[in-house]
Every structure is written in C-alpha cells, then in structure tokens.
Amino acid sequence: MTGMTAEHAEIRVDFHALKSLLSDIFSRYGTSPSTADILAANCAGCERDGAISHGIFRIPGYVASLRTGWVDGTAVPDIVGVSPSFIRVDARNGFAQPALAAAARAIDGAVESTGVAIVATRNSHHFSALWPDVEPFARRGLVAISFVNGLANVVPHGGRSPVYGTNPMAFATPVAGAEPLVVDQATSVMANGEVRLHALANTPLPPGTGVDSDGNPSTDPHAVLAGGALNAFGGYKGSSIALMVELMAGALTGGQLSFENDFGDCVGAQTPKAGQLLIVIDPRRGGNSQFAQRVALLCGRLLDAGQERLPGERRYRNRANAERFGVPISEEKLFHLKALAANGT
Amino acid sequence: MTGMTAEHAEIRVDFHALKSLLSDIFSRYGTSPSTADILAANCAGCERDGAISHGIFRIPGYVASLRTGWVDGTAVPDIVGVSPSFIRVDARNGFAQPALAAAARAIDGAVESTGVAIVATRNSHHFSALWPDVEPFARRGLVAISFVNGLANVVPHGGRSPVYGTNPMAFATPVAGAEPLVVDQATSVMANGEVRLHALANTPLPPGTGVDSDGNPSTDPHAVLAGGALNAFGGYKGSSIALMVELMAGALTGGQLSFENDFGDCVGAQTPKAGQLLIVIDPRRGGNSQFAQRVALLCGRLLDAGQERLPGERRYRNRANAERFGVPISEEKLFHLKALAANGT
Known part of the structure; x- marks a missing residue:
C-alpha cells in the first residue's frame, strides 16, 4: 500500500473484493445481477491466474459492448x-x-x-x-x-x-x-488480447504473427489491429x-x-x-x-x-499466490475500476 | 503397359483389381476374409487418392505385424x-x-x-x-x-x-x-510414413522436423527413424x-x-x-x-x-483420375505385390 506517488505502483487486492468490484461495474452497465456475478468471477479469476489479457484489461470492451446495446446483459x-x-x-x-x-x-x-x-x-x-x-x-x-x-x-x-x-x-x-x-x-499465432497488449506497450510483434490491411506480413501491432489480421x-x-x-x-x-x-x-x-x-x-x-x-x-x-x-501450471501457481497474498494490480487500474463502478459513465 | 525394361515404369491398375490383389495378400497372411476386404479397400483407397504414405507402401508393415503375431488378423x-x-x-x-x-x-x-x-x-x-x-x-x-x-x-x-x-x-x-x-x-511436423519415404529416397528432412537419438535436432531421416523422433x-x-x-x-x-x-x-x-x-x-x-x-x-x-x-481437394482429384484411368503404380511394386499374394512367405 506504499508508493502512492508512483504511477504504476502495484498493490495486491483480495480476490473476493476484486470480484465484487467487477460485479458492481457489470451491474452498473446493465447486466442482470446473476450475469454480473458470473462475469465478475470469470474476469477476476483470469486476473488472479495471471491470464491478464482476459482479465480487467477486458473491462472497457465489456462496457462498450453493453453501453452500445451490442450485447444484452x-x-x-x-x-x-x-x-x-x-x-x-x-x-x-x-x-x-x-x-x-x-x-x-x-x-x-x-x-x-x-x-x-x-x-x-x-x-x-x-x-x-x-x-x-x-x-x-x-x-x-x-x-x-x-x-x-x-x-x-x-x-x-x-x-x-x-x-x-x-x-x-x-x-x-x-x-x-x-x-x-x-x-x-x-x-x-498469438491471442488477440496479447496483440493489444503489444499495441499498448508499442512493442513489435514477433515475425510471422500477422499481416497488415494489404495482406502483407507485418510486425506492427497497430497495423495488425487496424484492418490487418493474425496468422x-x-x-x-x-x-x-x-x-x-x-x-x-x-x-x-x-x-x-x-x-x-x-x-x-x-x-x-x-x-x-x-x-x-x-x-x-x-x-x-x-x-x-x-x-x-x-x-x-x-x-x-x-x-x-x-x-x-x-x-496450466503457471496459472495454478499464480492462483495460489493470489489466494495467499491477493491479486496484483496497479493502483492506477484499481482507481479506474472504482471510478467505473461509481460513475457508470 | 510399355516399358517392361525400365525399372520404375509406371502403369495404371484398375482400382478393384488392386483392392482384390491386396485382399489376397491380407488373407494369405492370416486375416479373416472380411478383415482382408476392409483393409484392402482402405489401403487401395489411400493409393488411389495419392495418399501413398498410407498406401501399398504399408503392405510390408502389415505383413510383418501379421507374421509375427503382433496383431490378430x-x-x-x-x-x-x-x-x-x-x-x-x-x-x-x-x-x-x-x-x-x-x-x-x-x-x-x-x-x-x-x-x-x-x-x-x-x-x-x-x-x-x-x-x-x-x-x-x-x-x-x-x-x-x-x-x-x-x-x-x-x-x-x-x-x-x-x-x-x-x-x-x-x-x-x-x-x-x-x-x-x-x-x-x-x-x-511430418507424418511417419513421409519420413520413411525420405529414408528410402535418402533425401534430408526440412530443418525442425525431428531429433536424433540424443535429442539433438537432425535432418537425417535415418537418424530420426533409428532411435530419434519427430517434433x-x-x-x-x-x-x-x-x-x-x-x-x-x-x-x-x-x-x-x-x-x-x-x-x-x-x-x-x-x-x-x-x-x-x-x-x-x-x-x-x-x-x-x-x-x-x-x-x-x-x-x-x-x-x-x-x-x-x-x-482433401487433392485427394478427390487423384481419386477422380484413378477412377477414370486406373491407380498409378510402378510395375516393380505390382510385381512384388503379386509375389506376396502368391507365395505368402
């Protein structure tokens, strides 16, 4: 709980508290209570197990799909x-x-x-x-x-x-x-969530990962995501x-x-x-x-x-650690999640 | 039917004639009549469809397994x-x-x-x-x-x-x-039958195909087959x-x-x-x-x-050709098959 000044200070959050927070977000964006609980358990579970490309990183996507009426919560x-x-x-x-x-x-x-x-x-x-x-x-x-x-x-x-x-x-x-x-x-070759993590970090993809919008090989995650595709x-x-x-x-x-x-x-x-x-x-x-x-x-x-x-071994190890010490998360991300749950905008 | 002097002269054999010949071989090596017919249809069908690594190339293996009592025909x-x-x-x-x-x-x-x-x-x-x-x-x-x-x-x-x-x-x-x-x-990476075809032809395997008996990468089909393994x-x-x-x-x-x-x-x-x-x-x-x-x-x-x-498209094309013109086979192989069917030794 130290390092409030560091932008990406990592803290550890109790798994059930994280699940509850995510459930609040899903509810606030229009899912039924049971669906909120199921999606929250799933998403918090991914974060807990270190499957972060399917964890809270996905929350904005869930919210956008719910807000636009694309999916029925x-x-x-x-x-x-x-x-x-x-x-x-x-x-x-x-x-x-x-x-x-x-x-x-x-x-x-x-x-x-x-x-x-x-x-x-x-x-x-x-x-x-x-x-x-x-x-x-x-x-x-x-x-x-x-x-x-x-x-x-x-x-x-x-x-x-x-x-x-x-x-x-x-x-x-x-x-x-x-x-x-x-x-x-x-x-x-790579999960889509991982490509998006590369795009966020501005790191190139390994050769052979995908193509750009013209169908030519590309290692640029932005090109692969914007009209390109994966192999x-x-x-x-x-x-x-x-x-x-x-x-x-x-x-x-x-x-x-x-x-x-x-x-x-x-x-x-x-x-x-x-x-x-x-x-x-x-x-x-x-x-x-x-x-x-x-x-x-x-x-x-x-x-x-x-x-x-x-x-699956790595997931189980992450899970055991998270159950003992909490799920690692940056304070910044936790702040955003809390804002989403509170404001619902 | 020309080229009797050429060692690998290719001729075309009627599918049903090939099936019948193979059935004779299976029967001679101790399978029941129905099993002989089923295996012959399968094996001749592979040859017909151009899936030659599962065609008559496999007959010696079938025969050896039957002769030694490893399999019950x-x-x-x-x-x-x-x-x-x-x-x-x-x-x-x-x-x-x-x-x-x-x-x-x-x-x-x-x-x-x-x-x-x-x-x-x-x-x-x-x-x-x-x-x-x-x-x-x-x-x-x-x-x-x-x-x-x-x-x-x-x-x-x-x-x-x-x-x-x-x-x-x-x-x-x-x-x-x-x-x-x-x-x-x-x-x-490669089917085992294809490795054996490489070994017969003494052609190297593409890099990454397998390892030798020490677990080190190898492109030698003989090394992969003799105690080595495929990836x-x-x-x-x-x-x-x-x-x-x-x-x-x-x-x-x-x-x-x-x-x-x-x-x-x-x-x-x-x-x-x-x-x-x-x-x-x-x-x-x-x-x-x-x-x-x-x-x-x-x-x-x-x-x-x-x-x-x-x-599967290539198989269907080969099949259509074979149904029209017969299954392509070398005279030498046909000679060996006939000898196997006749002698059973």
Whole structure:
C-alpha cells in the first residue's frame, strides 16, 4: 500500500473484493445481477491466474459492448434438451458464460444418464478465456473440450484477408493427485488480447504473427489491429484446426461465422457474437476406471522427457499466490475500476 | 503397359483389381476374409487418392505385424453400448478399421436416437490414414471427428525424447453441392510414413522436423527413424494438440498410451497397438438445418481470401483420375505385390 506517488505502483487486492468490484461495474452497465456475478468471477479469476489479457484489461470492451446495446446483459438463455445427450442453447445475444451456467443442470443430467453432453450454444458473446469453462468439469472427474469462434481477424493459411476468429479451443482432464490438466489456446499465432497488449506497450510483434490491411506480413501491432489480421499457428495444420473450430462453434451450433460479425452502429463494441461447442465426457464410460491415474502417468512421462512444465501450471501457481497474498494490480487500474463502478459513465 | 525394361515404369491398375490383389495378400497372411476386404479397400483407397504414405507402401508393415503375431488378423471386436450415445469397442488386438465397421450399426443407432455417438475403441491397430474413417459419415450429412494415438516417436515441445505417437486427428463435414470437407493430419511436423519415404529416397528432412537419438535436432531421416523422433507441429500449441489426441485416443478409451507399445519378440512388426476416439454428430440437432450450406459458405470465403485449395481437394482429384484411368503404380511394386499374394512367405 506504499508508493502512492508512483504511477504504476502495484498493490495486491483480495480476490473476493476484486470480484465484487467487477460485479458492481457489470451491474452498473446493465447486466442482470446473476450475469454480473458470473462475469465478475470469470474476469477476476483470469486476473488472479495471471491470464491478464482476459482479465480487467477486458473491462472497457465489456462496457462498450453493453453501453452500445451490442450485447444484452439481461438475456435469459433458452435451453433445449434435443436428446438425452444433446443440449441446444440460444444465448439470445447475451454472454456465453451465463448461458453455460444456465445449462449446468441439463449438462449434468446428460452426462449422468449417457456419459456425454454435447452443448451447442449460439448467439453468445465469449470475451474471455476458455479454461474457466472447462476446468470445473475436470475437477469433477470429467473430460471437457470446447471450441469458440469470434471476430474475423485470422487469415487462413495461404490467404491474405481474415476469415477466422482467433478461435480458441480448450480441453481439461482430471489428473490423479494433482490439479486438472487444462489446455486453452487460440488457433492464431498469438491471442488477440496479447496483440493489444503489444499495441499498448508499442512493442513489435514477433515475425510471422500477422499481416497488415494489404495482406502483407507485418510486425506492427497497430497495423495488425487496424484492418490487418493474425496468422494461424503452425502453418496449414494450425489453419485446419482454426477451420474445425469455426465449423464446430459457428456452424454446427447454428450460430454466426466469425466473418458475419458486423458491429453496425455499435461503435466501440468489442465482444464477438458467435457460438461455442462444448463436449463433456465421463471417462468412466470409456473403458478404464483409472483414467485420472493414466493422465498422471502421461504427465510424469512428459516431464521425464524434458518438457518444462505442464499446460496450466503457471496459472495454478499464480492462483495460489493470489489466494495467499491477493491479486496484483496497479493502483492506477484499481482507481479506474472504482471510478467505473461509481460513475457508470 | 510399355516399358517392361525400365525399372520404375509406371502403369495404371484398375482400382478393384488392386483392392482384390491386396485382399489376397491380407488373407494369405492370416486375416479373416472380411478383415482382408476392409483393409484392402482402405489401403487401395489411400493409393488411389495419392495418399501413398498410407498406401501399398504399408503392405510390408502389415505383413510383418501379421507374421509375427503382433496383431490378430482374425480378431472379432467386442462392441458394448454403454449408453444410448456411448459405444465401447474392444478391438481385441485386431485392426481398427474392422472394429469400426463392426460398430457401424451401433453408431447409426446412437446418432439416430441421440444425435451423437462417442466411440471409444481400444486394443486396436491403426496403420492407415484417418480420412477413410470419417469421410463416409460426412457423405451422409454427419460431422465426424477422430483421434488416434500410435507408437511413441514424437517429442513433446521442449523435450528431448519421444512420448507421443504422430497422433493424427481428422474431421469431416458435409458441404452443400460439393465433396465433403475432410481434414486429416498428424500432430507431428511430418507424418511417419513421409519420413520413411525420405529414408528410402535418402533425401534430408526440412530443418525442425525431428531429433536424433540424443535429442539433438537432425535432418537425417535415418537418424530420426533409428532411435530419434519427430517434433510436434506448431511449437507448444501443436504439442498440446498431440497431448489431447494422446489422452482422448489412448487413455479415455482404456487403451494403451503410445509409449507403452513394446514389440517384444515381434521383430519387424510395425502396427501400433493403441486406441481411437471417434465422435459423430448429427448437425441437424445443433440448431441449423442448413449446416452443409453454411460450410459451403465458409469454404467459398476461404478461397476468396486467397487460400489455395480446400483440405482433401487433392485427394478427390487423384481419386477422380484413378477412377477414370486406373491407380498409378510402378510395375516393380505390382510385381512384388503379386509375389506376396502368391507365395505368402
């Protein structure tokens, strides 16, 4: 709590206090109380885990989308069980996270009765990381895979103009005796939030990250953000993964494709109106009751082979630190958040 | 049919004649008639489609695995419907393709009644491409995703020794007015069959393809094959996809992990004893009855953006040519195949 004069003095804020502050902001900009709590827990959780490109850095984008009416913060999702295993969710132009929460009971029922839930969500705005969606399933011994599409800002391999969103995919599995194994990655070379962090810091992007508005390679984050686009990771193979995510999340759900997003009059809105496909599987139905032990065996082998760390490990370390000492945040940012919550302008 | 004196004179063989010849070989080395037909159709289909690293090039490997008793060519798969959507298949140390064929009716039933089939296959040898497994579902308007693990010959990102198989994944969707969209790709930088083609031709691998037995980067295909390993594609993100495939195919199914393969006394055997997870989804349950039209829209957009061609396009072109003029094959190879079918030694 020292250093009031330093512009970027970092302090540590209690996680629940941060969550509560963010919930106030969401409420003030027109979300329902339950949606405010869900988004706040998600956003504060990203900040806590060090996933800062999906943390409070996103608040202005959320606020702009809410203020302009681009997203409906009070949407009540429509949940339809189309089969014992298949759940169709219309988020009704609301956020994806409350839609997922609203489907929780249906998902549990499907997994319990058939060992699998296919959750096809459309008309949903997903503006956060994907790991918060899948990690809870792994904590309960389930396997979860999720695909989300977004705003068209990734060029297909060999192409010159954007078609795909950064189209993240995530998967989570239980690990015997350890935290769940959680992978969450954009299919672009870099996540869009990271490009924006580069733009804020005025630092160049690594070569191969993206193209400018003419489709030519560029390392300028501003050029990539202003009419340019990112590349898919891993050449044509990564581009194919982006294609799969686009079709699963945007088409199979009955949602929008990334290139169909059009903000129209909603100037400043940032959240993508897209879709999400979530697959939850109970591994006990798969033929090995010791699934989590098998995952642990594989994880050990990866470290034996020289892999530096397991996916998600850094997040868990940040989380443990934040739970002990608070979430690190600059006083300046905290000041702005408090102003947003108080003024609502 | 000219050029009998040229060592590599290429001729064209009728697809059905090639299939029949391959079926004779499989039968002669101890597979049941139905398994012989299924493997022959698969292998001849790969050759026909120009997927030559999974075509007749693989016959010696199939034969060695059969001769040494490493794989059971007469295995009768055990199919258990554990829920209306979930099918557990024990291939009983047989090949994966006949196991999939044996589960066809159960898969159809699951998809019809619930819109989804999860097919968890274990104790299965998959020694071919994955697209033949998924393409037929797309032809019937369904979406299919498949994951297969294999023999440990891929190092995790940052590691120095192999843990993963080349762990291919495939997906297929219908496209309105066109052939299905089918992606089939190894999660290694290069498919193992291609490395073997480099070794046969004594041509170096592109930099970054793999490591030698000490874990050091190598472009020598012989070094990569003899105790070395391949890299995953796309750095840590591709390595995470390999991890997902390993867990879905090897662990969730109750099958073997790639690094658990041990040929023991079966000297020369090549087929991996592993697992396969197949997910089949009826997109009509997802909320958009025009799914195939939506895929076509996206495909058009990809080409508009400058993407050179769609995944699978080259295979379809080769297939059409082969159906018209026959499958191209060297006389020498055909001679060897005929000798194998006749002598069975």
